[in-house]
């Protein structure tokens with residue numbers, strides 16, 4: 001199954017290396033997609049894979065999660081890959097929860113860890 005046309009990529013700080021490696025490993029599949037990302041994540045992904053079509057939004061704590069939530073609500077993002085750090089308290093935890101809630105409300109595929117993200121890009 002081909003990937004959806006538009007994907008959001010987000011990684012908390014402790015997971016950004018993992019996201020950059022994930023993007024590199026799956027660069028061929030991601031080439032077919034428009035990618036939205038929170039600010040710092042987008043910069044890391046673009047640096048790792050300069051050929052990818054990455055649109056960076058605001059950094060997560062400054063509203064980036066909410067921007068991606070709005071894109072899900074308007075049907076402009078149809079898959080979410082979000083490498084969450086479960087061991088660090090976040091000042092914008094409510095934004096993170098709101099984003100996950102919208103992904104559930106609009107029933108888009110959502111991966112919150114590497115294992116699930118690999119399944120999604122493999123079409124599983």
Ligand SMILES: O=C(CO)COP(=O)(O)O
Pocket residue numbers: 010011012013037038039040041042058059060061064065092096
């Ligand atoms: O905080 C984030 C998601 O909640 C990620 O934001 P950055 O990609 O800007 O670090």
